[in-house]
Amino acid sequence: MVFECSGYPPAMAEIFDLICPGGKVALVGIPLEPFPFDVSKAQIKEATVENVFRYAHVYPRAVAMIASGKIDVKPLITDRFAFKDSIEAFDFAKAMPPSSVKVQIEMPS
Structure with missing residues (x-):
């Protein structure tokens, strides 16, 4: 699994090269403008692409996990x-x- 957290369009250029067949890509970073990515590479790898809106109710849980030593x-x-x-x-x-x-x-x- 690859987490793209920057929202930087050039980071998507080779993201599907980084996963194994059947792998997942989580798009966490929010780009400022729409950008293309290589659908053929995604299909060849049979990749699952997850979209994450990271701001919704996650900070308290993340802070608690870090504070507890779990992360x-x-x-x-x-x-x-x-x-x-x-x-x-x-x-x-x-x-x-x-x-x-x-x-x-x-x-x-």
Whole structure:
């Protein structure tokens, strides 16, 4: 299963290359404008495409799951920057390498 959470149209260009036959794609990100995707690739993979509107009643449950330890989000933070390096952090995030998932700017205590 692949979750597309950016809503960035170029991310859809090869999304069906990432799933196995019979796989699923969850479209979570909301694009600003309509965009095409390769229906032939989806059909060849016999993909199921799910559409998710992520804002409806999910934040309290997600926060509770993170707070309880049921979901560990710490491994998703792959890059950390000090607050004083915020501009560098945004520049890095703009062109992140494929090995990065999430950039965090650490606030001073």
